[in-house]
Amino acid sequence: MEVIDKKEDGFVVFELRGRLDTAHYLEVEKRLNEAVVKGNSRIIVDLTSVDYISSSGLRVLLLILKKVKELDGNIVLFGLNENLKEVFEISGFNKFFSISDSYDGAKAALFS
Amino acid sequence: MDITLTIPEEIFLLSIDAEGNQLENKEFDVVLASSILMELALQNRIDTDLDFVIPDQPTLTTNVMLDEILSVIHASEKKKSISHWIIYIYSQIDRVKKNIISGLVQKKVIRIENERLLFVFSSKKFPIIKQKEIIEVKLRVRELIFNNDIPELREIVLISLIHYGSIEFVLFTDEESQEYRERISQIAKMDMIGQVISRIMSEITMAIRAKVLLRIKSAEQRMDDLIEKFKLDNNVKSDVELPEWLKKGTVQYHKTLHFMDETGATKINYNAEDRTYLVLED
Numbered sequence: 001m002e003v004i005d006k007k008e009d010g011f012v013v014f015e016l017r018g019r020l021d022t023a024h025y026l027e028v029e030k031r032l033n034e035a036v037v038k039g040n041s042r043i044i045v046d047l048t049s050v051d052y053i054s055s056s057g058l059r060v061l062l063l064i065l066k067k068v069k070e071l072d073g074n075i076v077l078f079g080l081n082e083n084l085k086e087v088f089e090i091s092g093f094n095k096f097f098s099i100s101d102s103y104d105g106a107k108a109a110l111f112s
Numbered sequence: 113m114d115i116t117l118t119i120p121e122e123i124f125l126l127s128i129d130a131e132g133n134q135l136e137n138k139e140f141d142v143v144l145a146s147s148i149l150m151e152l153a154l155q156n157r158i159d160t161d162l163d164f165v166i167p168d169q170p171t172l173t174t175n176v177m178l179d180e181i182l183s184v185i186h187a188s189e190k191k192k193s194i195s196h197w198i199i200y201i202y203s204q205i206d207r208v209k210k211n212i213i214s215g216l217v218q219k220k221v222i223r224i225e226n227e228r229l230l231f232v233f234s235s236k237k238f239p240i241i242k243q244k245e246i247i248e249v250k251l252r253v254r255e256l257i258f259n260n261d262i263p264e265l266r267e268i269v270l271i272s273l274i275h276y277g278s279i280e281f282v283l284f285t286d287e288e289s290q291e292y293r294e295r296i297s298q299i300a301k302m303d304m305i306g307q308v309i310s311r312i313m314s315e316i317t318m319a320i321r322a323k324v325l326l327r328i329k330s331a332e333q334r335m336d337d338l339i340e341k342f343k344l345d346n347n348v349k350s351d352v353e354l355p356e357w358l359k360k361g362t363v364q365y366h367k368t369l370h371f372m373d374e375t376g377a378t379k380i381n382y383n384a385e386d387r388t389y390l391v392l393e394d
Contacts, residue, residue, distance in 0.1 A: 022159040022166045052361070055153065055160045055304050056168070059265060062302075066262050086363045090162060092301040096262055 003031045011042035011110055013103075017049040020057030029060040036064060041073025044106045048079030058093050065096065074098060078106040115219050115245060118175065119154065119266065120147040123273050124212045125221065125246045126282045132225060132237035135279065142313050143277035144208060145201035148181060149194070149305050150269045157182050160304045162366045163332070164191050177211040193332040193369075194308045195315070202316065213238070221245050253283055256299070257292050263299050271299045272306025277313075311373055331373040335365075338372075338379065357382040 001018035012035050020028060035043060045061070047053075065075050078100040080088065088094040100106040117125070123143060127135040149165065152158045155173055159166040167186045172179050181201060201208060216222045216238075225237040240246055249270070256267045263271070274280050275296055280289045289296065301307055315330070329337075339351075339358050348354060356364040371380065371389045379392040 021161075022168050025159075052161075054166060056156070058302075062262065062265070066264075069262060083363045086366075087162065090301070090307075091304060092298050095298055 001027065003028055005031065005035065007040075011044060011107075012040045013044045013046060015046040015049070019052040020047075020050050020060075021052055021054045022056055025054070025056035025060045028057070029063070032060065032064045033067075036067050036071070039071075041068045041071035042110050043068060043073070043075045044103070044110060045075060045077045046079050046103070046106075047077055047084060048081075050079075050084060051081065053084055053087055055091075058087075058091060062093065062096065074110055076100055076106040076109045078103060115221065115242070117219070117221070117245060117249075118178075118215070119151040119269055119273075120144060120208070120212050121216055121219075121221075122249050122270060123147045124209075124216065125240065126249065126270075126274070127279070128222070128238050128240060128246075132222075132239035134236075134238050135282075138316060139277060139313050140279065141205045141209075142198065142202055142309060142316060143273050143279065144212070145198050145205055146277075146305055146309050146312075147269075147273055148178065148201050148208060149197055150273070150303065152178060152182055152185075153305065154265060154269065158185060160194055161361075162304060163193050163369055164360075165194055165197050166191060175211075175215070177208065193330065194305055195312050195330050196332060198305075198308060198312050199316070199330065202312075250283060257284070257288075257295055260295075263302070268299055268302045269306070271296060272301070272303035273309070275300035276306045276309035278310075329378075331369055334372055334378050335369055341379075355382070355384070357384075 001016060001020065001024035004015040004017070006013045006015070014032065014035070016028065018024065032043070043064070061075070061077070068075055076098040080099060085094075088097070088099065098106075098109045100109050124134070127140060149158065152173075153160060156168050157170070157173065157178075159168045165185060167188075170182070170186050173182065184200070185197065213222070213224070217224060221242045222238045222240050225239055253267055253270050256263055257271070274283055280296065284292070284296075335358075339354065342348065342354065342358055351359065356362045357368045359365055368380070368382065368389070371377075375391055377391040381390045381392055382388075383390065
């Protein structure tokens with residue numbers, strides 16, 4: 001899995017590519033954690049190129065969400081394909097995350 | 113000194129009433145079996161998706177029984193469903209219970225009291241020595257339901273177990289269960305292992321009734337049969353060539369599996385145009 005981060009004005013964008021699964025969740029957790037430790041509490045996660053997510057992947061996102069909320073921040077996800085949308089709905093994780101269809105929508109949601 | 117309890121230990125403690133009587137029935141046994149898988153998931157030893165258990169880190173835990181189950185999961189050649197592993201653990205539930213009880217006794221949280229009734233039957237009670245442990249678990253979970261916080265992973269697991277195991281009464285009054293029904297079910301479904309519990313319960317209950325526990329085929333096994341038949345009938349050589357509704361890992365496969373589960377069917381067909389399943393005669 002590729003994890004590409006880009007610092008923007010007041011937030012960080014993480015672009016994930018591949019499968020957010022057993023083999024990769026630790027790397028994603030590490031990278032997101034590092035960003036939070038550096039004081040980034042507003043994060044956009046681009047899931048456009050993610051085609052699979054396991055429970056571990058969902059858990060990592062939830063853990064980071066908790067951390068940024070403690071810092072008065074937020075995480076917004078965008079670019080979920082139909083498979084991912086279904087996983088978020090079936091698992092109820094969609095109730096806890098801001099999910100947007102586009103990058104612009106995600107940016108707007110991050111500061112709303 | 114603080115004691116660290118595992119999820120199976122916590123759920124076992126929750127099932128003990130003020131007199132030390134422990135809830136004993138087949139449904140609770142399914143809850144306990146599921147809690148073992150959940151503990152392994154929390155310790156990053158296994159991962160799951162909507163249907164399957166995926167082996168994660170093979171390193172040993174500090175619990176012999178968890179390690180035994182973990183080694184079987186890791187040694188399994190094919191990835192198997194969540195329900196397969198719950199049934200596997202359920203098949204050795206007496207040993208699982210003994211392990212949980214001895215763990216709690218060792219940690220000096222409960223003691224075992226043998227009771228003789230009418231000079232014939234003896235039953236066991238498990239008076240709780242350290243009430244603090246159980247009070248803390250109860251407070252933690254109740255508080256989460258009553259506020260709108262983002263849940264911790266351990267709380268998700270416990271709520272999922274009591275909700276899908278139909279034992280909400282160990283933590284909530286009937287009125288509370290009613291009032292917070294939406295929040296409870298919303299958090300409960302965040303655990304994919306938990307979501308399978310109610311399904312397994314009805315499968316096991318039916319199997320026990322029919323006394324054919326060893327003969328029943330899970331929905332996943334019936335799906336495997338169906339896939340093999342499809343491959344033969346359509347000269348399909350590899351899984352990659354299968355249609356979405358039979359291809360493992362796809363959302364449509366997940367839907368097919370649920371349909372098989374709900375209907376108990378062994379032969380079905382899928383109409384991709386109107387997205388409907390049809391049960392075929394055996």
